[in-house]
Amino acid sequence: xxxxxxxxxxxxxxxxxxxxxxxxxxxxxxxxxxxxxxxxxxxxxxxxxxxxxxxxxxxxxxxxxxxxxxxxxxxxxxxxxxxxxxxxxxxxxxxxxxxxxxxxxxxxxxxxxxxxxxxxxxxxxxxxxxxxxxxxxxxxxxxxxxxxxxxxxxxxxxxxxxxxxxxxxxxxxxxxxxxxxxxxxxxxxxxxxxxxxxxxxxxxxxxxxxxxxxxxxxxxxxxxxxxxxxxxxxxxxxxxxxxxxxxxxxxxxxxxxxxxxxxxxxxxxxxxxxxxxxxxxxxxxx
Amino acid sequence: xxxxxxxxxxxxxxxxxxxxxxxxxxxxxxxxxxxxxxxxxxxxxxxxxxxxxxxxxxxxxxxxxxxxxxxxxxxxxxxxxxxxxxxxxxxxxxxxxxxxxxxxxxxxxxxxxxxxxxxxxxxxxxxxxxxxxxxxxxxxxxxxxxxxxxxxxxxxxxxxxxxxxxxxxxxxxxxxxxxxxxxxxxxxxxxxxxxxxxxxxxxxxxxxxxxxxxxxxxxxxxxxxxxxxxxxxxxxxxxxxxxxxxxxxxxxxxxxxxxxxxxxxxxxxxxxxxxxxxxxxxxxxx
Numbered sequence: 001x002x003x004x005x006x007x008x009x010x011x012x013x014x015x016x017x018x019x020x021x022x023x024x025x026x027x028x029x030x031x032x033x034x035x036x037x038x039x040x041x042x043x044x045x046x047x048x049x050x051x052x053x054x055x056x057x058x059x060x061x062x063x064x065x066x067x068x069x070x071x072x073x074x075x076x077x078x079x080x081x082x083x084x085x086x087x088x089x090x091x092x093x094x095x096x097x098x099x100x101x102x103x104x105x106x107x108x109x110x111x112x113x114x115x116x117x118x119x120x121x122x123x124x125x126x127x128x129x130x131x132x133x134x135x136x137x138x139x140x141x142x143x144x145x146x147x148x149x150x151x152x153x154x155x156x157x158x159x160x161x162x163x164x165x166x167x168x169x170x171x172x173x174x175x176x177x178x179x180x181x182x183x184x185x186x187x188x189x190x191x192x193x194x195x196x197x198x199x200x201x202x203x204x205x206x207x208x209x210x211x212x213x214x215x216x217x218x219x220x221x222x223x224x225x226x227x228x229x230x231x232x233x234x235x236x237x238x239x240x241x242x243x244x245x246x247x248x249x250x251x252x253x254x255x256x257x258x259x260x261x262x263x264x265x266x267x268x269x270x271x272x273x274x275x276x277x278x279x280x281x282x283x284x285x286x
Numbered sequence: 287x288x289x290x291x292x293x294x295x296x297x298x299x300x301x302x303x304x305x306x307x308x309x310x311x312x313x314x315x316x317x318x319x320x321x322x323x324x325x326x327x328x329x330x331x332x333x334x335x336x337x338x339x340x341x342x343x344x345x346x347x348x349x350x351x352x353x354x355x356x357x358x359x360x361x362x363x364x365x366x367x368x369x370x371x372x373x374x375x376x377x378x379x380x381x382x383x384x385x386x387x388x389x390x391x392x393x394x395x396x397x398x399x400x401x402x403x404x405x406x407x408x409x410x411x412x413x414x415x416x417x418x419x420x421x422x423x424x425x426x427x428x429x430x431x432x433x434x435x436x437x438x439x440x441x442x443x444x445x446x447x448x449x450x451x452x453x454x455x456x457x458x459x460x461x462x463x464x465x466x467x468x469x470x471x472x473x474x475x476x477x478x479x480x481x482x483x484x485x486x487x488x489x490x491x492x493x494x495x496x497x498x499x500x501x502x503x504x505x506x507x508x509x510x511x512x513x514x515x516x517x518x519x520x521x522x523x524x525x526x527x528x529x530x531x532x533x534x535x536x537x538x539x540x541x542x543x544x545x546x547x548x549x550x551x552x553x554x555x556x557x558x559x560x561x562x563x564x565x566x567x568x569x570x571x572x
Contacts, residue, residue, distance in 0.1 A: 124499060144499070186488045187500035191507060194484055197543050199562035201536040202472045212568045213410060213430070214473035220506045221477060222565060229559035236547045236555065247544050250487040251537065257483050258533050261522045269522065273515035276485035279508060282498045 006031045007164070008065030009051070010058060010080060012041040015097050015123065016071030017135030021050040022168045025137035035061030041132045050135065062087040067160065069121075070096040075234045077104055081111040090115025093157040095164075097123055099184060100238035101148040101177035117157030120148035120177055122184075123170065130228075141169030148177040185242035186249075192232055193247055195224035292317040293450070294351030295337070296344060296366060298327040301383050301409065302357030303421025306336040308454045311423035321347030327418045336421070348373040353381070353446065355407075360384040361520040367397040376401025379443040381450075383409055385470060386524035387434040387463035403443030406434035406463055408470075409456060416514075427455030434463040471528035476536055478518055479529065481510035 007023060007030045009016045020032050035055040036042055042054035055061030062068055062084050070077050077098045088094065094116055098104050101120040108118035123145040145165040149158050162172045175183065198221055202211055211218065236243050260268035293309060293316045295302045306318050321341040322328055328340035341347030348354055348370050356363045363384045374380065380402055384390050387406040394404035409431040431451040435444050448458045461469065484507055488497055497504065522529050546554035 146499070183492060183496050183499055186491055187497060187504050190487065191484060191500070191503040193543055193547075194480055194540070195503075196559055196562040197540040198477060198480055198536060199565060200539040200542075200558060201476070201532070203561060203565060204539070205472055205532075205535060206469060208565065208568055210469050211473060211565065213432070213469055214477070217477040217481075217510050218473045220509050222568075223506050224503050225559070225562055229556045229563070232559055233552055233555045237550060237552070240547060240550075244544065244548060246487070246491075247540065247547075249491060250484060251540065251544075253486040253490070254480070254483040254533065254537065256486075257479055258530065258537075261479075261526060261533075262530060264523060264526075266519055266523070269519045270515045272486060273482055273511070273518055275489065276482040276511055277515070279485060279489060279494065279497065282494055282508075 004029050004031050005066040006033055006064055008032075008055065008061045008068045009034045010036075010061060010068060010070050011072035011076070012036040012038070012045055012051075012132045012135075013071065014130045014132070014134045014139075015125070016069070017041070017045060017050060017132040018125075018137065018139035019069060019071060019097075019168065020045060021048070021135050021137040022140060023164075024050055024052075026167060026169070028164075028167045030067075033061050033064050044132050045135075058084055059087040062092075063089075065092065067093045067095070067164065069164075070094070070098075073231065073234060074098040074100060074104070074238050078107045081107045085111045085113070088113055088116045093117045093119065093154075093160055095119045095121045095161045097121055098238070099188070099235055101180045103238050105148070105150060105177050117154035119153060119157050119161040120150075120180075121161060121165070122146045122148070122180065123165070138169070140165070143170050145170040145172050146180055147172055147174055148180045149174060150177055181239050181242045182245075185239055185246040189235060189239055189243045190246040190250055192224060193236070193243065194250065195221045196232070199225060290315050290317050291352040292319055292350055294318075294341065294347040294354045295320045296322075296347060296354060296356050297358035297362070298322040298324070298331055298337075298418045298421075299357065300416045300418070300420045300425075301411070302355070303327070303331060303336060303418040304411075304423065304425035305355060305357060305454065306331060307334070307421050307423040308426060309450075310336055310338075312453060312455070314450075314453045316353075319347050319350050330418050331421075344370055345373045348378075349375075351378065353379045353450065355450075356380070356382040356384075359517065359520060360386060360390070360524050363390055364393045367393050371397045371399065374399055374402045379403045379405065379440075379446055381405045381407045381433075381447045383407055384524070385474070385521055387466045389524050391434070391436055391463050403440035405439060405443050405447040406436075406466075407447060407451070408432045408434070408466065409451070424455070426451070429456050431456040431458050432466055433458055433460055434466045435460060436463055467525050467528045468531075471525055471532040472535075475521060475525055475529045476532040477510060479522070479533055480536065481507045482518070485511060 009020050032051045033053045033055050034051040035058045045051045077096050125143045165172050295306050318337045319339045320337040321344045331337045363382050411429045451458050
């Protein structure tokens with residue numbers, strides 16, 4: 001029998017904490033080491049049995065691991081790939097949880113030593129809370145995790161990261177990094193750009209006392225914009241080309257509707273609404 | 287004691303049916319006559335005791351009434367005001383439930399004979415269903431009804447329409463027709479224009495099988511676009527100037543965000559998100 005492998009979770013927030021807790025709870029044959037600047041998060045995770053060991057430093061955690069998962073905000077993933085470059089060693093598998101994949105893959109290619117395999121990952125487990133105190137062993141159960149192999153991705157590494165996410169209860173799907181970024185620019189990043197712009201538009205025109213008259217429509221938008229400003233700043237910057245393209249596509253459709261209203265073109269308006277409503281076939285990712 | 291007054295509800299859909307049902311259930315001292323082209327809706331309402339009498343025609347219903355409430359889609363309100371012009375008589379009060387008020391007031395001023403008082407109304411009771419079978423006696427309880435008096439609105443008529451909505455359990459607020467239309471263009475019509483455009487943008491770029499990957503953000507938008515296309519065609523046309531202005535304000539904000547992303551202007555992005563999220567003071571209308 002092979003020796004128990006070591007997983008190093010870098011970053012013990014909601015995602016990292018839940019990964020660790022899930023591995024331990026589901027009895028995966030993995031030793032879990034965690035690295036985090038916040039000693040209190042490490043203590044919390046040790047006390048609850050989410051991890052086997054708290055690494056003394058990022059470098060020590062990485063050195064001890066067979067698989068390293070970078071569970072930090074998207075901007076920090078780049079910093080860690082570059083900053084820990086000297087600590088990785090051939091044979092290791094490195095993966096991440098960032099919500100934009102092309103730019104992270106580029107950094108991984110530049111920063112990681114030869115022989116270190118990188119597999120991009122994006123668990124679609126949107127949660128409105130954050131921090132280790134919100135971590136749940138079941139966070140990924142029944143959810144989707146997108147892995148983004150490129151042509152040069154090591155197949156064995158891909159399999160082992162796939163296996164990790166299946167162990168956590170997720171359904172794994174594969175998309176190229178480019179396709180991932182284009183899809184998420186449209187289905188996730190664009191809706192956020194639009195919701196933020198809408199709230200700014202309304203808030204700039206009306207006092208708060210008049211904004212609540214909407215009934216439910218405006219309220220549905222406010223649900224979309226609950227995350228920290230820094231999170232969306234970083235996602236928009238990470239996925240900048242695809243996000244700008246998605247915004248342009250949207251702006252064209254809005255201009256089309258504006259034109260139909262302006263020209264009192266009833267058929268165009270009805271056609272526009274019918275096409276928009278024709279999404280009954282959507283199978284929402286759990 | 288004054289004689290029991292007669293209310294004629296023109297149009298027995300969800301709103302008209304619920305008005306009738308509420309009046310009868312809450313024991314308001316009103317005789318309720320209803321007019322509708324659909325005999326089946328009249329029979330349904332009679333059987334359930336929602337109305338005292340089914341009018342033989344729109345004209346007969348209007349002739350019998352002290353207060354007439356036009357509870358039909360916004361485009362039909364214009365048609366009824368014009369078409370029934372000869373049936374109204376001085377001393378009557380006419381009100382409506384349309385979600386745009388300036389254009390309806392204009393038609394009322396043109397079409398109604400001298401001495402007939404018009405009071406614009408808009409119950410903010412967004413319901414996703416329609417039709418008399420969905421009518422509920424409690425639909426307006428605890429909800430807001432906006433009445434839109436103009437300078438020439440008869441004060442006694444305004445009081446009697448106010449009293450009607452209070453009897454139905456609603457909180458009545460007053461806005462000028464212009465202010466109503468501007469506010470609802472921003473808080474209701476614009477979010478719908480944006481949601482329809484977003485769904486068109488995404489649906490035009492991705493197959494349905496990939497649209498569900500969003501997690502929750504895109505799904506929140508689909509909630510907004512469940513109404514019949516004709517409903518929104520008519521609302522956008524009715525409130526056309528205010529809607530076009532709201533779209534332009536929104537497009538400027540989106541362009542502002544696009545520029546910040548394009549220029550990698552981090553401070554501008556964070557400021558933009560913070561302003562959007564600064565809506566904690568909103569008291570949502572029940």
